[in-house]
Amino acid sequence: MAEDRTLRVRALLDAVRADGRTALTAPEGKVLADAYGIAVPGEELATDVEEAVAYAARFGGPVVMKIVSPDILHKTDAGGVIVGVEGAADVRAAFCRIVENARAYDPAARIDGVQVQELLPQGQEVIVGAVTDPTFGKVVAFGLGGVLVEVLKDVTFRLAPVEADEALSMLDSIRSAEILRGVRGREGVDRWAVAEQIRRVSQLVTDFPEIAEVDLNPVIATPGGAVAADIRVILSTETPRERRQYSREEILTSMRRLMQPRSVAVIGASNEAGKIGNSVMRNLVDGGFAGEIHPVNPKADDILGRKAYKSVTDVPGEVDVAVFAIPARFVAAALEEVGRKKIPNAVLIPSGFAETGEHELQDEIVAIAERHGVRLLGPNIYGYYSTWQDLCATFCTPYDVKGGVALTSQSGGIGMAILGFARTTRTGVSAIVGLGNKSDLDEDDLLTWFGEDPRTDCIAMHLEDLKDGRAFVRAARETVPKKPVVVLKAGRTAAGAKAAGSHTGALAGDDAVYDDILRQAGVIRAPGLHDMLEYARALPVLPTPKGDNVVIITGAGGSGVLLSDAVTDNGLSLMEIPPDLDTAFRAFIPPFGAAGNPVDITGGEPPSTYEATIRLGLEDPRIHALVLGYWHTIVTPPMVFAELTARVVAEFRERGVEKPVVASLAGDVEVEEACQYLFERGVVAYPYTTEQPVAVLGAKYRWARAAGLLGGGS
Secondary structure, rough: OOHHHHHHHHHHHHHHOOOOOOOOOOOHHHHHHHHOOOOOOOEEOOOOHHHHHHHHHHHOOOEEEEEEOOOOOOOOHHHHHHHHEEEEEHHHHHHHHHHHHHHHHHHOOOOOOEEEEOOOOEEEEEEEEEEEEEEOOOEEEEEOOOOOOHOOOOOEEEOOOHHHHHHHHHHHHOOOHHHHOOOOOOOOHHHHHHHHHHHHHHHHHHHHHOOEEEEEEEEEEOOOEEEOOOOOEEEEOOOOOOOOOOOHHHHHHHHHHHHOOOOEEEEOOOOOOOOOHHHHHHHHHHHHOOOOEEEOOOOOEEEEEEEOOOOOHOOOOOOOEEEEEEOHHHHHHHHHHHHHHOOEEEEEOOOOOOOHHHHHHHHHHHHHHHHHOOOEOOOOEEEEEHHHHHEEEEOOOOOOEEEEEEEEOOOHHHHHHHHHHHHHOOOEEEEEEEOOOOOOOOOHHHHHHHHHHOOOEEEEEEEEEOOOOHHHHHHHHOOOOOOOEEEEEEEOOOOOHHHOOOOHHOOOOHHHHHHHHHOOOOOOOOOOHHHHHHHHOOOOOOOOOOOEEEEEEOOOOHHHHHHHHHHHHHHOOOOOOOOHHHHHHHHHOOOOOOOOOEEEEEEOHHHHHHHHHHHHHOOOOOEEEEEEEEEOOOOHHHHHHHHHHHHHHHHHHHOOOOOEEEEEEEEOHHHHHHHHHHHHHOOOOOOOOHHHHHHHHHHHHHHHHHOOOOOOOO
């Protein structure tokens, strides 16, 4: 059966291509729909007026009539659609009017006839579609349809193909999900029927990659089913360029030698201060790298007290990494030598490649590297840091605070922002890696490595694009169950939608697809650079929550309101305090305070009140996370609050009670020192903000759900 439908569709698509067309007519679309079980209304193609009358009579009742022309893609724009036609006289008149309108719209258009289609009952109009995204390939879309699709743009995306459960989840991922469940006494739609339309479309475009776009709009969803009133199919005119694929084992082998090298060669090493080759050598030597460092320079015998070699081929023994610090025009020849030496990794610091329009030069070095089995990092990068190896292979400032955060950036400027933030906040990092033009190594290679690296607890990535979105998603899905992945995706434009030929294509702007697919992969998307860095710093500090119940304890009513807003904004749940717990909290707060959630202990309370209520929050197993709001008073100074909070949290952790605790401290400048003290002791605390600590807690919850550690999906 599956083979038969494939043959039918293949024959049809080949015929359309042979006709020099990229758009299928409605009857041709129905052939695809029938082959894949996509529900469509009864319809026939009438080539003359009397056929139209006969078909309309057969359907019995009102019909929809549409022009069928391989040259008219947007039928409504051509006046080629009339809805609710009933009776022989009206059918004849509609047929003639549709043909006349089409000829006026495009006199040269070929007209195959008029489609007579049974009129569907009223229901909720939704759109089901698929588009070929340049980053992620085949993507399936769902949202409210009809005229609403262009007004509300309430659409969600997934990688195709999707299974039934994932298709069903798309119905809950749009802002208007409640409409589908039924509102104001109206019965909800048949959710499984809608999901099945999504699944079948996703399978169609997966089986036939040459299908660029599919539009079922509108799909009429009712309590009794889901039927596509119109189907539009567009074929691709281009063959996608194949990217070389590496196995997981190959990636880990080369990345291990890159991140844990025993021997590094610096091509273009120099004794001259101010040269990139001198800066890289100094960072390697001064940083304490314990492996071998081999300077390569044909004009020097000795560089920084180390023997220099005329060519990398003269370097004795095996070399794991060759760092390039020479002008772009010399890279290709030197890379040939690296290949002959069988060095597995080349770190290309030089600029002057694709980023300046020199695409051929970049293509040349990629071809050389592939021929020799060399993996390329860059070009156009600041280098990289592997702190646990005391390796600083960069011309930028050194960084040696070891820790569990791996940071990557496509931009050198962002890389330097990462360095400054890490130093200011004393964030320990396992690696900082520049990716630049990503001629070869990219985010999915790094994710694969950092996902396995025992020194890395959290991965944060700044990116402007992804070369292979599906490879990234595969790597993310492998990594997320083990550790959080935070992504800052720059560029929120919808430029990719400009030339789209369908509603689905027009809605599939770059950022809309990225947002949904990254969420599907379990990645935490940061809204800005500072957020990305704070998430990376804080997520490893916070324990994983065991449930959804969040309680706010605050010394200031105003902070409590803002913290409540932040909890809601970040998709968290304020716990409904049961009566016994309410009574327990009230025992520690003054009569003019307020229990409930937030628990408002008021600002004038002594340290003992803070301590008692925090203890209660940690003791009660029904509470899963605490948000603390502190207000600076002389009664309870900032460092007193910080010390008592850290002490109580540490005591409970020693007893095996680990809950995420975040804090917002409002007050004079002393709260800055108090926040740093808390952060270093496992309580994520920020001064002068109620939003940031809760945003971090929300990110931890999103990761925990994506990793399958909490119910409720990602």
